[in-house]
Amino acid sequence: MRLKSSSDLVGHIAGFTSLRDVDLLEMSLLKTVFTTLRPLNVSLISLDTNNIILKRIDYSSEQVGHVSIRIKADDLLLRASEQLDRSTKEYCTLNEGDRAITVYLLSQNRRVSHYICIEAKGNIVTQSDSYQIIGMLRVFQNFRALLTEAQTDELTGLPNRKAFNNVTEKIGEAVVASPEVIECDKRKSSDEPPQFWLALADLDNFKVINDSFGHLMGDEVLVRTAQTIQGSIREDDMVFRYGGEEFAILVSAKEKEQVIQVLERVRQNVEGLDFQRLGKITISIGFTEMKDDVFALTLVETADKALYQSKSNGKNQITYQPTLSQQAYHEDIEDDAELF
Numbered sequence: 567m568r569l570k571s572s573s574d575l576v577g578h579i580a581g582f583t584s585l586r587d588v589d590l591l592e593m594s595l596l597k598t599v600f601t602t603l604r605p606l607n608v609s610l611i612s613l614d615t616n617n618i619i620l621k622r623i624d625y626s627s628e629q630v631g632h633v634s635i636r637i638k639a640d641d642l643l644l645r646a647s648e649q650l651d652r653s654t655k656e657y658c659t660l661n662e663g664d665r666a667i668t669v670y671l672l673s674q675n676r677r678v679s680h681y682i683c684i685e686a687k688g689n690i691v692t693q694s695d696s697y698q699i700i701g702m703l704r705v706f707q708n709f710r711a712l713l714t715e716a717q718t719d720e721l722t723g724l725p726n727r728k729a730f731n732n733v734t735e736k737i738g739e740a741v742v743a744s745p746e747v748i749e750c751d752k753r754k755s756s757d758e759p760p761q762f763w764l765a766l767a768d769l770d771n772f773k774v775i776n777d778s779f780g781h782l783m784g785d786e787v788l789v790r791t792a793q794t795i796q797g798s799i800r801e802d803d804m805v806f807r808y809g810g811e812e813f814a815i816l817v818s819a820k821e822k823e824q825v826i827q828v829l830e831r832v833r834q835n836v837e838g839l840d841f842q843r844l845g846k847i848t849i850s851i852g853f854t855e856m857k858d859d860v861f862a863l864t865l866v867e868t869a870d871k872a873l874y875q876s877k878s879n880g881k882n883q884i885t886y887q888p889t890l891s892q893q894a895y896h897e898d899i900e901d902d903a904e905l906f
């Protein structure tokens with residue numbers, strides 16, 4: 567066995583708990599399994615109920631942290647995951663020719679299951695390896711849950727501002743912005759990193775709602791608005807609770823018109839909500855594009871300016887404001903705002 571002693575295991579676990587970022591934590595887990603067992607490949611796989619791998623992170627000597635999204639799961643993996651789902655065991659090994667995979671269930675909900683998959687030439691994973699890996703996965707899971715909780719808004723269940731800051735920072739660094747996109751279904755293959763747009767959406771007259779109908783009603787409005795925005799955006803987009811009654815939306819799109827479509831759907835769906843005592847509510851939105859040479863803080867300020875325009879022009883509308891480079895940022899940008 568490759569872990570020399572229990573102090574090795576403790577060392578790896580101490581390494582996990584020193585991390586404050588879910589992506590780094592996942593990478594550290596893959597690296598630990600890879601360097602201790604030296605298989606061909608270790609991967610973290612998120613498999614949906616249609617047998618599509620939503621996300622797969624690979625760790626091997628050739629591919630350190632290689633990310634693929636939306637790929638079809640191969641037959642051996644499907645059989646292993648099905649077998650694991652049916653059994654009470656925590657791992658399953660299957661062979662095909664001299665290729666062997668050992669699959670461990672990390673977590674599961676109604677739509678998606680997350681697995682760690684070790685692929686090797688022949689079955690190199692012993693039962694005692696598996697017990698140690700399962701122990702490590704438990705620590706990993708618990709710690710990941712803690713990190714996720716710290717980045718989740720308690721009321722709405724959306725990722726919070728801390729999560730937003732992490733994600734925008736990574737988009738800036740192009741860490742999550744350039745996964746290799748191996749498409750299936752009708753989507754076209756593309757090596758270009760996705761283009762993101764930042765929208766800030768703020769409920770109109772929310773103070774009046776709180777003051778006239780009470781904070782419980784205010785909270786209900788926030789929860790249903792969060793669900794409505796989440797249900798109005800696409801899988802590649804993300805919504806965060808940015809502050810009190812303000813939501814940040816990251817929209818992945820090439821053209822501004824596509825972004826307007828998404829945001830207009832958000833605006834209309836929020837307007838379509840009906841609250842028993844309160845009646846209708848509306849939301850104002852401002853957005854801008856995310857560019858390489860613009861800091862996250864500047865992006866937020868620009869989107870906020872666009873939002874301010876929507877508010878001062880009568881609310882319940884969308885405004886676009888182009889981002890400026892760092893040099894041009896201090897110039898007056900009011901004249902560039904476009905209202906929809």
Ligand SMILES: Nc1nc2c(ncn2[C@@H]2O[C@H](COP(=O)(O)OP(=O)(O)OP(=O)(O)O)[C@@H](O)[C@H]2O)c(=O)[nH]1
Pocket residue numbers: 721768769770771772773774776780781782783784785788809810811877881
């Ligand atoms: N119920 C509830 N209210 C909150 C929460 N967070 C912030 N608020 C309230 O949201 C209100 C925001 O008020 P304003 O910033 O004046 O905004 P507004 O009334 O929507 O005005 P406009 O944005 O101009 O339409 C304040 O009364 C806050 O107390 C929360 O979690 N729950």
